Amino acid sequence: MIPYQFEYKRAKSLGDAQAMLAKNPDAKLLAGGQTLIPTMKMRLANPSALIDISKLAELSFIRVEGDALTIGAATTHGAIAASADVRRVLPSLAHMAAHIGDPAVRAVGTMGGSLANNDPAADYPAAALALNATIKTTTREIAADDFFTGMFSTALEDGEIITQIAFRKPRRSGYQKFANPASRYPMAGVFVAQIDDGIRVAVTGAGPGVFRVEAMEAALTKSFTPDAVASIAVASANLNSDIHASAEYRAHLVTVMAKRAVEHAVAHDGH
Amino acid sequence: MTTVSMTVNGKPVSADIEDRTLLVYFLRENLRLTGTHIGCDTSQCGACMVHVDGRAVKACSMFAVQAEGAEVTTIEGLAKDGKLHPVQEAFRENHGLQCGFCTPGMIMTAVAAIKRHGAMDRETIRHELEGNICRCTGYHNIVSSIEDASKKMSAA
Numbered sequence: 259m260i261p262y263q264f265e266y267k268r269a270k271s272l273g274d275a276q277a278m279l280a281k282n283p284d285a286k287l288l289a290g291g292q293t294l295i296p297t298m299k300m301r302l303a304n305p306s307a308l309i310d311i312s313k314l315a316e317l318s319f320i321r322v323e324g325d326a327l328t329i330g331a332a333t334t335h336g337a338i339a340a341s342a343d344v345r346r347v348l349p350s351l352a353h354m355a356a357h358i359g360d361p362a363v364r365a366v367g368t369m370g371g372s373l374a375n376n377d378p379a380a381d382y383p384a385a386a387l388a389l390n391a392t393i394k395t396t397t398r399e400i401a402a403d404d405f406f407t408g409m410f411s412t413a414l415e416d417g418e419i420i421t422q423i424a425f426r427k428p429r430r431s432g433y434q435k436f437a438n439p440a441s442r443y444p445m446a447g448v449f450v451a452q453i454d455d456g457i458r459v460a461v462t463g464a465g466p467g468v469f470r471v472e473a474m475e476a477a478l479t480k481s482f483t484p485d486a487v488a489s490i491a492v493a494s495a496n497l498n499s500d501i502h503a504s505a506e507y508r509a510h511l512v513t514v515m516a517k518r519a520v521e522h523a524v525a526h527d528g529h
Numbered sequence: 530m531t532t533v534s535m536t537v538n539g540k541p542v543s544a545d546i547e548d549r550t551l552l553v554y555f556l557r558e559n560l561r562l563t564g565t566h567i568g569c570d571t572s573q574c575g576a577c578m579v580h581v582d583g584r585a586v587k588a589c590s591m592f593a594v595q596a597e598g599a600e601v602t603t604i605e606g607l608a609k610d611g612k613l614h615p616v617q618e619a620f621r622e623n624h625g626l627q628c629g630f631c632t633p634g635m636i637m638t639a640v641a642a643i644k645r646h647g648a649m650d651r652e653t654i655r656h657e658l659e660g661n662i663c664r665c666t667g668y669h670n671i672v673s674s675i676e677d678a679s680k681k682m683s684a685a
Contacts, residue, residue, distance in 0.1 A: 261549050266531065359660070363587075
């Protein structure tokens with residue numbers, strides 16, 4: 259399959275990328291391209307230009323300072339999964355990264371690209387929302403609570419580029435998903451985190467976008483055990499229904515995955 | 530048109546191509562390296578797996594211009610001096626292929642996985658093969674081939 263014509267430009271720096279984006283309003287940023295390139299091949303996207311930011315060293319890093327973990331936007335899933343720092347400070351995130359797509363996707367796909375795309379079945383939005391991450395861009399800092407605004411949509415403005423994602427080490431956390439056997443996208447994925455502000459439960463893959471489950475958060479606040487969420491069901495009315503699973507089945511999966519995520523957080527601290 | 534230059538199987542190559550040229554088409558049509566296969570062309574089957582700067586990637590999901598300046602290795606670049614790569618040899622020994630269409634991708638994935646893991650157990654191998662599909666469903670012997678190669682290469 260051959261996409262429409264476009265012009266390829268490799269950014270030499272973040273400033274260069276911003277300048278090129280300003281000059282080419284119909285351009286798209288290219289990081290790992292594992293969603294964008296297949297979409298262009300299907301001719302569902304037709305950017306005038308691709309501005310490649312994947313080679314920018316200033317966007318590719320993993321830093322730990324005390325309880326703070328900062329990940330550059332162009333850091334690949336593979337690098338996050340393999341990082342001794344991430345495995346130590348936030349093992350649930352390393353576990354998540356190690357189970358995105360397949361090894362070839364993980365070799366090039368990036369955290370910033372996934373968050374900016376906000377696919378309703380992407381993994382990272384669940385981690386960002388449950389861990390109350392901060393998404394830093396070329397112009398501002400956006401709390402995860404304000405970042406995800408709906409299916410494939412975010413708070414990012416035109417020309418704004420994600421530069422890094424900042425996490426704080428939770429007391430404990432865990433992520434479990436029921437992956438579609440072919441695509442490995444979660445049909446339901448649940449990230450459970452106990453952070454200083456309380457407990458947050460974020461669900462991806464099941465609905466039109468990532469969402470929190472307050473009833474589960476309240477139950478886990480009383481008792482942080484798998485049994486606490488085992489009988490809490492989410493309403494299927496707003497969940498996705500497609501050839502892979504009905505909304506009712508996805509609702510069922512959310513409860514099961516939540517239970518497993520808590521088990522994981524308790525038993526292995528998310529490893 | 531853009532002039533793209535990279536190193537493929539140790540040789541410098543250069544060509545004028547459209548920016549939208551996928552790496553897999555560049556390898557197959559410009560360089561006539563047809564060992565890299567196109568299976569699904571939708572980034573699911575892994576028949577087009579090649580190494581770009583040492584990482585196994587799907588050449589159908591990358592533009593050739595992204596590989597500007599990169600070191601690319603295809604299935605044709607594995608054998609050295611008329612001798613098969615140990616992973617190729619293990620596929621031969623263990624009957625790791627049936628129709629053979631997926632084999633180049635399987636082998637390129639395996640070589641990269643062995644580089645990361647060293648000797649692998651069968652569960653790890655199956656996890657590493659998530660991006661490769663064998664339409665003959667000959668996975669059992671593919672896993673055996675990679676297990677064999679990973680152990681022999683780690684012992685060497």
